[in-house]
Amino acid sequence: MEDLSAALDELAGAGLASAFGPELLERLGRLLVAQHRIAAEVARTVRACELAGAAEVDGLKTMAAWLRGHGRMSHSAAAGLVRAGRALEHLPALAEAHAAGAVSAEAVATIAPITREEHLAAAEACGVDLAEVDRLLTDLAAARPHADLVQVVRHYLAGLDPDGPEPDPTEGRRLAWVRHADGSLTGRLELDAAGGERLQAALESLLQAGRCAGDERTRPQAQADALVQLCDLQLAAGRLPTLRTVKPHVAVVIDAADLVDPGTGPGAAELGFGATISAARARWLACDGAVTRIVLGPDGAPLDVGRTHRVVPPHLRRAVERRDRGCVFTGCGAPTHWCDVHHLLEWALGGETSLANSALLCERHHTKVHHGFRVERRPDGRWRTWRPDGTEIHILAPPLAAA
Structure with a gap:
């Protein structure tokens, strides 16, 4: 381990500014192989720790918990590493290729589901030669694009139970977000294949229609803009279900003085779901919206609600x-x-x-x-x-x- 640490220190100290493209790419290729080999050793060691109950030494029940706390990993990364260690134990050809640097940790994670208990049992019942599957998938992972590996693994798992019940596509769908102090959202999306296809088709139509000269947005930025545009189109169409007797819309509350003040006015307006925006942003939203005048009394209670004007x-x-x-x-x-x-x-x-x-x-x-x-x-x-x-x-x- 000391030799490995010293070698990494030497690599980190090497200057790259004067290196040419071919030299940099050769260095990168060798580093990726080393990364795969280290990932293999990490997964193997995690499995050994799990079998030995090593997490109990630090007062923890599982290796996933140890990795989250001591390795400062996310839940998904820790669980994935534990799964990889277990999978490699069942797939010696894959473990050997991973240790040699020929297969990435991502490929191992893709193949790992075939070693789940129910899939191993189904393979045994069908007379599947797991060693042959191990060899074929390892060769595929080492030589073909990752997308091909994903497709073959999915086909293999589907073939284990061809007559099984069709899964409910809605069971695995998830959309969760966290709203931050400034009102912005960070979220996670999980869709089944059919649901994902619908979303991609809808967003791609907007992406292609909105392409323009000088657009320097990244693909993720453009997709996020298309998603907002999709919401805009649905809200503007007026065909969404009513919400508390009112058609869904973007609501902004702002004092009349802030609305007419040409200044930026940070934190002057409040959105319907509680986020706070500037007066300048509120004026931007009001450009093509509808305005309702509400007169408030000294205690903040509405005294008069005027007619909404487009x-x-x-x-x-x-x-x-x-x-x-x-x-x-x-x-x-x-x-x-x-x-x-x-x-x-x-x-x-x-x-x-x-x-x-x-x-x-x-x-x-x-x-x-x-x-x-x-x-x-x-x-x-x-x-x-x-x-x-x-x-x-x-x-x-x-x-x-x-x-």
Whole structure:
């Protein structure tokens, strides 16, 4: 272990800034092999600890608990490591390849389910030669893309019980999130294959429709934007079930003084599920929403509730869509159904709700315009966009054809 630690120290001390691509890739390849070999030793040692009851030495019942506490691992990572150690005990060919660095820990985790008790029993009942399965899956994991391994393992497990009951796809579906102090959400999603296919199909349609020039978002960022857009479309369609006698909508509560104040006003508005946002963000949401005036008494009790008014009536939106045909921010062009109607001069500051004072902007660029960017329609009907520093955004002209 001391020699291993010394070797890692030597590797960490090596300079990489002056290395060339081929040299770096060769180094990376050898490091990945070493990583696989170390992962194999970790899994083997975890299994040995489990068999010896070593966790009891530190007053813990299981190795998963020990890994969570002493290894500072998540529940899923600790449980996966324990499963890998148990699986390798049943699959000697896989264990040998993993120890040699030919197979990754991820591949071991993919194959591990075949060693669950019910699957081993089913294999024995069917006369399956587990040693042959071990060899074939190991060869596949060492030579083929990971996606192929996933498909073969799934096919193998399905073949163990071809006449078994079809599982309920809803049983394994999970969607959980945690709301943070600033109102943002972090979540975890688990879907069955059919449910996942539906989600991907819906999001991919929005992703492809929303592709525009100069889009530098990562794939995860674009998918998250598409998910929000999917929610926007459903809320706008008005076909969702009613919630406490009211159609579901994004609710924002803000004082009239903060609404008309041109300042940012952090923490000035409250959303329906309790999150707090700035007055600037509230004005952005109100651009293409509906406004209800509520007069409160000194004790905070409502004294009067005025009629709800749509900021942009349907007939005006149709006219803006007809004129602009999509997001007017230079280089975008996202389709109309992605867009809000933005007031060039905010309606809360006295701007008219009119065709001349309106522009279609997608969510991404609507946010930009409320944070310093500016769009303007010229007399010839063309839209132009300026950055916060006053410089104009131009589309790169195509190179002149050679004469």
